Amino acid sequence: MSSVADGNTMMNEQRREFIKKTALGVFAGLGASSGLVPAFSLEKTALPVWDEKPVQGKIRWGMLIDTRKCKEGCQQCVAACHHEHNVPSFKNRNEEIRWIRKSSYKNVFPTSNDAGVSKKIQNRAVLSLCNHCADAPCTQICPTSATFKRWDGIVEIDYHRCIGCRFCMPACPYGSLSFNWQDPRTAIVDPVTAYPTRQQGVVEKCNFCSDRLVKGLQPACVETCPEEALTFGDLNDPASDIRVLLEDNVTMQRKPELGTKPSIFYII
Amino acid sequence: MIENALKGNRAYWIWIASLFALIATGLSAYYQQRWFGLGVTGMGVDASWGIYTAQFTFLIGVAASSVLVVFLYYLLHQHEFAKTVIIALFMAASAALMSILFVVADMGKPDRFLNLIFYPNPRSLVFWDLLLLSGYLATSIISGWAMLGAEKKGVPPPVWVKSVLYISIPLALFIYTVTAVLYAGLPDLNLWLTIMLAIRFIASACAAGCSLLIVVTLILKRTTGFDAGKKASEKLVTFAAYAGLANIFLLGLAFFTTSYSNVPWMWFSFITGVVSIIILLVPALRKSQQLFVAACTTLVLSIWIDKSAGLMIGGGPVPVPLGSIAEYVPTSIEIFVALGIWSFGTLLLTALLKVVVAVKVENEC
Ligand code: SF4
Ligand code: SF4
Numbered sequence: 001m002s003s004v005a006d007g008n009t010m011m012n013e014q015r016r017e018f019i020k021k022t023a024l025g026v027f028a029g030l031g032a033s034s035g036l037v038p039a040f041s042l043e044k045t046a047l048p049v050w051d052e053k054p055v056q057g058k059i060r061w062g063m064l065i066d067t068r069k070c071k072e073g074c075q076q077c078v079a080a081c082h083h084e085h086n087v088p089s090f091k092n093r094n095e096e097i098r099w100i101r102k103s104s105y106k107n108v109f110p111t112s113n114d115a116g117v118s119k120k121i122q123n124r125a126v127l128s129l130c131n132h133c134a135d136a137p138c139t140q141i142c143p144t145s146a147t148f149k150r151w152d153g154i155v156e157i158d159y160h161r162c163i164g165c166r167f168c169m170p171a172c173p174y175g176s177l178s179f180n181w182q183d184p185r186t187a188i189v190d191p192v193t194a195y196p197t198r199q200q201g202v203v204e205k206c207n208f209c210s211d212r213l214v215k216g217l218q219p220a221c222v223e224t225c226p227e228e229a230l231t232f233g234d235l236n237d238p239a240s241d242i243r244v245l246l247e248d249n250v251t252m253q254r255k256p257e258l259g260t261k262p263s264i265f266y267i268i
Numbered sequence: 269m270i271e272n273a274l275k276g277n278r279a280y281w282i283w284i285a286s287l288f289a290l291i292a293t294g295l296s297a298y299y300q301q302r303w304f305g306l307g308v309t310g311m312g313v314d315a316s317w318g319i320y321t322a323q324f325t326f327l328i329g330v331a332a333s334s335v336l337v338v339f340l341y342y343l344l345h346q347h348e349f350a351k352t353v354i355i356a357l358f359m360a361a362s363a364a365l366m367s368i369l370f371v372v373a374d375m376g377k378p379d380r381f382l383n384l385i386f387y388p389n390p391r392s393l394v395f396w397d398l399l400l401l402s403g404y405l406a407t408s409i410i411s412g413w414a415m416l417g418a419e420k421k422g423v424p425p426p427v428w429v430k431s432v433l434y435i436s437i438p439l440a441l442f443i444y445t446v447t448a449v450l451y452a453g454l455p456d457l458n459l460w461l462t463i464m465l466a467i468r469f470i471a472s473a474c475a476a477g478c479s480l481l482i483v484v485t486l487i488l489k490r491t492t493g494f495d496a497g498k499k500a501s502e503k504l505v506t507f508a509a510y511a512g513l514a515n516i517f518l519l520g521l522a523f524f525t526t527s528y529s530n531v532p533w534m535w536f537s538f539i540t541g542v543v544s545i546i547i548l549l550v551p552a553l554r555k556s557q558q559l560f561v562a563a564c565t566t567l568v569l570s571i572w573i574d575k576s577a578g579l580m581i582g583g584g585p586v587p588v589p590l591g592s593i594a595e596y597v598p599t600s601i602e603i604f605v606a607l608g609i610w611s612f613g614t615l616l617l618t619a620l621l622k623v624v625v626a627v628k629v630e631n632e633c
Contacts (some may be wrong), residue, residue, distance in 0.1 A: 061353045072603050085445040093312075093313060094307075094312030094314070095307055095312060095313070096313055117361055135452075140391050140392065140395065141391045141450075141453075141454075142389055142394075143384055143388070143389055143390055143394040143395035143398065144380075144386075144388070144389060145389040145392075146383070161380070161383055162376075162377065162380075163375050163376070163377045163378070163381065163384065164306075164376020164377040164378075164380075165315070165371070165374065165375050165376075165394065166316045166376070167394045170316060170317065171317040171454055175462070178313070179306070179316060180305065180374065180376065181305050181306050181307035181312060182304060182305035182306075184304060199377075200305040200376065201305060201306065201375070201376025201377045202376055203376075230633055241517070
């Protein structure tokens with residue numbers, strides 16, 4: 001009994017921690033907008049907010065994908081993500097936009113040594129999304145810094161700055177970026193208003209749900225997964241769920257040999 | 269001086285009119301691309317780069333190669349290049365301009381071009397490449413025009429021209445290096461990931477640039493009687509042939525170490541390259557004027573194919589099995605846009621060379 005209670009307090013603790021960390025984004029946003037016109041600031045700025053100004057590298061969001069739990073044929077996380085972010089669904093493969101997808105083990109880990117990996121595992125569909133690499137080649141190559149690294153480790157794209165040169169696409173070793181070859185708005189099935197749509201001619205990709213994090217919510221895929229196969233958290237916090245799981249399990253990253261330091265980990 | 273470009277015989281005007289027609293076609297094709305998006309091209313998920321990028325790479329090399337003539341004339345004082353220098357400079361300017369235009373044509377949001385200046389990313393090699401290229405365009409056109417103006421007046425070119433030209437030499441070298449490192453650093457273009465990439469890039473660019481320069485001077489001679497000198501073209505041929513040889517050697521090595529050998533176009537490039545170099549190297553063969561011109565043109569073509577095919581095989585955001593290369597086929601819109609840009613560059617070069625010839629003829633009488 002007491003162990004369950006302990007577990008609960010631990011979860012609550014973590015949840016509070018999580019909300020605190022993510023909410024920093026809100027404060028940062030408010031600070032910026034209210035800072036513009038001090039006399040009309042929306043509310044009095046409490047000092048602690050400034051004490052907890054975002055510190056580059058203090059938080060590093062990451063995700064652990066347990067491929068053993070991921071159900072065959074299930075696409076719920078993909079659907080949730082793409083719905084939440086107004087990702088168009090083009091039928092023609094050439095024009096596809098994908099933030100998160102399930103593809104074959106071979107596609108996700110093309111360079112891994114699969115001697116000893118069973119046929120069953122090799123045939124398994126594996127989830128993949130932007131790795132929010134610590135050393136992201138896409139941010140380095142972008143001539144306008146439209147793809148950039150945030151203070152919390154998320155690699156984000158500024159859709160208003162991107163010039164659509166597509167140099168980031170071959171720079172990403174994981175094929176995580178999609179380009180809007182045509183107006184995406186025609187192919188958004190059930191548009192939402194909470195997240196902007198994109199224009200023709202810019203690249204886009206997974207944003208680690210930075211739009212949800214500022215509201216204190218977990219990423220859409222993590223929240224949706226009925227099997228709880230996805231764990232999201234701060235890789236820099238030794239007490240976070242994800243860190244605990246990383247310590248207790250053998251995990252792998254995609255193409256680790258390239259030195260991009262992905263923030264997405266897999267349990268095979 | 270520019271008014272000279274507006275005087276010409278019938279053949280000249282027919283040439284100009286055809287270029288304008290191609291530019292107009294290109295513009296209308298580009299209009300469709302702007303309206304519907306880059307989806308009207310053959311590019312897509314598996315081939316995020318196509319012929320635009322290929323032209324960019326090819327032209328950037330050609331542009332920077334002109335610096336060889338500048339180098340020979342100004343630093344090594346090889347006076348036989350006196351007449352070729354201006355042609356080389358204007359060719360460099362046209363090629364650099366086309367190169368930039370191809371980048372713009374390839375952009376999803378060309379209206380945000382200025383973001384490159386407003387929000388430059390100093391860590392980005394793409395940014396540096398474009399910056400250096402624009403600088404090189406400026407040095408070429410400014411120095412070329414100033415030299416021409418001085419020649420018209422019959423005075424030696426102003427002293428600053430020399431400084432501008434001196435700047436252009438390291439600029440060109442940086443352009444080569446930055447472009448090569450840029451491509452070599454793209455993990456997805458695995459075929460470019462070879463240590464000899466930078467060397468091969470310089471070698472092939474010099475071969476293509478010199479051959480193109482020879483072809484241009486020969487056309488000038490045929491159409492206007494303006495002779496840049498036999499000695500200059502003899503020397504250029506030697507450069508083209510040896511640079512071509514180095515390129516073929518490195519390409520041959522690449523056949524063993526990469527999957528180039530699976531690609532028919534690369535074989536085509538390789539074989540045409542070898543044949544044209546043999547013709548250029550054997551005096552008995554290159555004596556025949558037709559064969560000589562054909563060999564120069566073929567060498568340019570061979571390198572053009574190498575650059576195009578080499579890029580397209582590698583280009584693509586997803587790890588694609590080699591089998592799906594053939595999926596990229598440029599659409600007619602893409603081809604017309606590319607032709608339009610080539611025509612625009614050719615028009616510029618024609619106009620500039622027209623002025624060059626007029627000034628020289630004027631001075632001679
Ligand atoms: S996975 Fe690709 S797009 Fe995402 S951060 Fe890494 S390099 Fe950039
Ligand atoms: S396509 Fe956009 S995000 Fe990608 S490198 Fe170009 S400007 Fe940057």
